[in-house]
Amino acid sequence: MKKNVVLTLLLFCAASLSAQNWEPLFNGKNLKGWKKLNGKAEYKIVDDAIVGVSKMGTPNTFLATTKNYGDFILEFDFKIDDGLNSGVQIRSESKKEYNKGRVHGYQFEIDPSKRAWSGGIYDEARRNWIYSLNWNPSARTAFKNNAWNKARIEAIGNSIRTWINGVPCANIWDDMTPVGFIALQVHAIGNAADEGKTVSWKNIRICTADVERYQTPESQAAPERNLIPNTLSPREKKDGWALLWDGKTNEGWRGAKLSTFPAKGWKMEDGILKVMKSGGAESANGGDIVTTRTYKDFILTVDFKITEGANSGIKYFVNPEMNKGAGSAIGCEFQILDDDKHPDAKLGVKGNRQLGSLYDLIPAPKNKPFHKKEFNTATVIVKGNHVEHWLNGEKLIEYDRNNAMWNALVAYSKYKNWPNFGNIIEGNILLQDHGDEVWFKNVKIKELK
Structure with missing residues (x-):
């Protein structure tokens, strides 16, 4: 009592x-x-x-x-x-x-x-x-x-x-x-x-x-959404997130076909990483940049903003040694594109070269939460062989690799001549230089165990 x-x-x-x-x-x-x-x-x-x-x-x-x-x-x-x-x-x-x-x-x-x-x-x-x-x-x-x-x-x-x-x-x-x-x-x-x-x-x-x-x-x-550019909130730190780009330097990055960061073609100012306009050719100016280490299972988030008519991409499972010739390094790509103004949006199959798609393989929905004049958040989630693309908090596509269906899909794409495409256990992460000005910030990763 x-x-x-x-x-x-x-x-x-x-x-x-x-x-x-x-x-x-x-x-x-x-x-x-x-x-x-x-x-x-x-x-x-x-x-x-x-x-x-x-x-x-x-x-x-x-x-x-x-x-x-x-x-x-x-x-x-x-x-x-x-x-x-x-x-x-x-x-x-x-x-x-x-x-x-x-x-x-x-x-x-x-x-x-x-x-x-x-x-x-x-x-x-x-x-x-x-x-x-x-x-x-x-x-x-x-x-x-x-x-x-x-x-x-x-x-x-x-x-x-x-x-x-x-x-x-x-x-x-x-x-x-x-x-x-x-x-x-x-x-x-x-x-x-x-x-x-x-x-x-x-x-x-x-x-x-x-x-x-x-x-x-x-x-x-x-x-939680952290809106303070290029920082980690206390919760993000607690949950195991890390900055892939510190907002100021090229630490942790190099050219995909270089041992150092490109001397031209990329600019860092006011907390924004910019790939500069150079005529629209693929990896012909500063070239793609990749992380200096590889990643296996992870959640990757990248805020990006396009200029009119721009083309770029975020790649993962990249093997920089696979293509030493002209063009971009080879890997699975979260496509970044001005679907209204860039001709690539009308190529490929059923829109599989449009924004948010797994480039040349799996199309993203036509109706997606994209804000053309603002920063957008791309998210790639990799758990073993299962992969998802998200845009501004909405899931666009998901797929499984390392199986017969995946290999058949690759066989009918532009990647058919690259051995074991998309099936490697881990790879570098890449930001693409496609000759158009595109802005990046808040590049973060959480490695999954």
């Missing part, structure tokens, strides 16, 4: 202490402590909730706190009508010198569409999507349409994590904006039938004291 009494007292004290660290951001009566920015949509109070009303002919409208917040845990309930899009800004800003006061910064997404990316993180008026739910598809079922949903956001140091109805959604590591306001968004609409629809928030509260004490323990449920 005494143990039960003590336990009850401890739980009561813990609950009281926790309650003392929360403060309401909305008093349920008026909009004291908030101000409207950018647009002309209406915000009103109905039944202890802030209700945003969509309006034609106005840009995105934000109701922002007059106070800025750095490290915090934010909770709120929200509900939205179908047909709208909305969000909640955190660590956001509105400055005259930035796009005439345009609100910008991290946004907790509210998305009732079939895409179902609620709980993802959008970088409003800045980098666009930085954590769509392509990165965590299991979270797409967390949001409930036409009902109240409970959101939780933990912004502590460089870590920003989100939950909906207790389900982990997004998880980023970033240092772009450490402090800013919180804002409720009524998104602009382009369809008159959506005018007058609403998005509502209530029970908005924030914890800013002893936040590390109340933060949710780490888990693997929502994969």
